[in-house]
Each structure stands twice: as structure tokens, then as C-alpha cells.
Amino acid sequence: MSSPEYQPVESPDASTVFEYHDLTPPTTADVYRARKTIREFIPQTPLVRSERLSTKYNAEVYLKREDTLPTGSFKIRGATNLIANIDEKFHERGVITASTGNYGRAIAHAARRFDIPAIIVVPEGTGQNQIDSIEQLGARVEILGTDYDESREWAEQQAAEQGYRYAHPGNERLVIAGAGTGGLEIAEALPEVDTVLCPVGAGSVGAGYSLSVGTVTDARMIGVQATDADAVYQAWQTGDLTPQENADTFAEGIGARVPFTVPLEIMREQLDAMFTSSESEIIETVAALFAEERILIEGACAPPISIMDQLQDDLVGETIAIPVTGRNLPLPKVRQVFQTDNL
Numbered sequence: 001m002s003s004p005e006y007q008p009v010e011s012p013d014a015s016t017v018f019e020y021h022d023l024t025p026p027t028t029a030d031v032y033r034a035r036k037t038i039r040e041f042i043p044q045t046p047l048v049r050s051e052r053l054s055t056k057y058n059a060e061v062y063l064k065r066e067d068t069l070p071t072g073s074f075k076i077r078g079a080t081n082l083i084a085n086i087d088e089k090f091h092e093r094g095v096i097t098a099s100t101g102n103y104g105r106a107i108a109h110a111a112r113r114f115d116i117p118a119i120i121v122v123p124e125g126t127g128q129n130q131i132d133s134i135e136q137l138g139a140r141v142e143i144l145g146t147d148y149d150e151s152r153e154w155a156e157q158q159a160a161e162q163g164y165r166y167a168h169p170g171n172e173r174l175v176i177a178g179a180g181t182g183g184l185e186i187a188e189a190l191p192e193v194d195t196v197l198c199p200v201g202a203g204s205v206g207a208g209y210s211l212s213v214g215t216v217t218d219a220r221m222i223g224v225q226a227t228d229a230d231a232v233y234q235a236w237q238t239g240d241l242t243p244q245e246n247a248d249t250f251a252e253g254i255g256a257r258v259p260f261t262v263p264l265e266i267m268r269e270q271l272d273a274m275f276t277s278s279e280s281e282i283i284e285t286v287a288a289l290f291a292e293e294r295i296l297i298e299g300a301c302a303p304p305i306s307i308m309d310q311l312q313d314d315l316v317g318e319t320i321a322i323p324v325t326g327r328n329l330p331l332p333k334v335r336q337v338f339q340t341d342n343l
Ligand SMILES: *Cc1c(COP(=O)(O)O)cnc(C)c1O
Pocket: 073, 075, 102, 103, 199, 200, 201, 202, 203, 204, 205, 206, 253, 254, 298, 300, 301, 325, 326, 327
């Protein structure tokens, strides 16, 4: 079944986009609209002061517990906002996306709620916990590609050939606005916030939080990537969207080789700084958060916490907010983290 009406259109980056992808960056008003849309489906998340981090950095450090949301990550916000607004002509044919786990799981969750079929393409090596959860939500899982970007390319091709609605991993204004609703909750609970530290993969947190807490408070916005998967960090500095060869990191949730135009444009305008964290720092942070606070985080949430060591002189006396973006650490990585020399 070929659908010429769904052929890709010219893309400003190395990913595929279709006519239905509106590449106009979302605004703060879109974040408020997103909140109205998702309110009946998504609970507010706790903002909890970390005694350990506050003492360690001589600051007021708050963790935004997005890991407590259904599906275990913040991605349910953007996915719900996207699926709730999807054009009816896709309701029968369904949606497709590529994911290392959390985005696909969130899309599957939202699609089930609106009774829309979903196909989630994941790379080889994806955590069985993620695959099982996606299937439990009634979506079809396809394991294709040796890394995330290969899965993405396959999903894009299927979207063109079969006419599925492609839930783009970055260039979806509704997804960015949805992610921003978490930032809005921070702004309302903690209007005095001085600094927000965000993990950056595709950039929906970095961009969405910039449009919310970064806009309605005076907070300084900082994005952090993994040093071994720093495509967006590089593109943020230069504006050059050329993909990288590798993005091999423990933090698979932020391990993409391709920068996406819409979130990058927002982050280039709004983030005050970007940094990167090394693999050993990321793993040590996951271990420390468990050892000392009994919070199990994914590698993808660790860079903003890791970077505090480097920034500590700037952080003294500040009120700081950090989203704990997800808790779905795959079992082999749980084992790796809990080797005694990490704990
Ligand atoms: C996706 C994800 C991120 C990064 O979000 P982006 O929108 O890709 O920048 C961070 N942490 C977790 C747990 C994620 O799943």
C-alpha cells in the first residue's frame, strides 16, 4: 500500500519530515495550551528538596520527580499532547515512531488511550523492560537497527510507505510544548528558582523548559549532554546540523547522532549554557543517587546532576531545579551500576 500523499517533504536537518510536521517553533502559549490538553490525563509531579545535594553544593536543590509519571518518564507529557491532537485521518492507520524506550512507551500509552494503533521501532539491545512495557500497552514493537538513528530511518521509511503518522522524535511542536508543562509546574512551585539544569537528547526538555520555567521566571537555563553523544552540544555552539558518526553512551535516552532543527532553534535562543558529562561521571551519578537517596534514575537524567561538581562555585546559595526525567534503567545497566566499585 503506497501512499503518495504521505511522501516526505524537504527537511532542514538529517531526519525525515512530512507535510503534517509544522516546523514553526512552539511558544510559551503553546505550553499553556498543552497543559490544558493533558491536565485530565497527567498528574502533577512532586518537586522534592534533595538534602544531600543541597548540603553538598551549599544550595537549595530540588528534584522534579518526572520519573513518578505513568510510563516512568516525562515523555508521557509530550506524547499525550501529540496524540490528543493528531489528525483524525490517522486514527485508523495509526502512528509510528522510533525510540530507545521512553518515547515509544509514552506514545504507546497515549495511543492506547485514544484508541489509535501504534508501532514502536527500537534498536537492538533495547532493554527488555521497555519492550515488554510497550507491548503490554498494546503497541507493536519492531526491533530494527543497530542504533537509535537506524531505527529512526526505518520508521521514517515505513511512515512514507504505509502512511502512518510519524511521531517525530524532535520536530514536533506539540511534544516540546508538552514537555514544557513540567517546567511550568517548577515555575509555579518555585518562582524564585535561579538555575534549571536539563538533560539534552533531542531537546524537548531543554526547549520545553526554556519556554516555560525559563520564560516565566528569571532562571538561568543550562543544558547538559553526554560527552560521548554530544551532537546537539556541538550543533548548539555552531548552528551546524551535520550528524555525528557515533553516539555510544550508557545514557541511551540521550544517545542520538542527529540534531533536530526545531528544539535546537529554541535552545540556541534560550539556553544560557551547555555542558557535557563523561561516561564515568554519568555512571557514578546514577550509583550515588541510588546509594544516598534511593532514587533509581536512568543514565539520561544523570548529566545535569554530574555537572554540578564543575559548576559548584557558581551554584553556591542558589535555588536549583533538576528534572529526574526517567526511571526505566534496563536491567543489565542496573547490574553494571551496582557493581561494588560503583557503589
Ligand atoms: C528522552 C529523555 C531525555 C532527554 O529528552 P530529550 O527531549 O530527548 O532531550 C532525558 N531523560 C530521559 C529519561 C529521557 O527518556
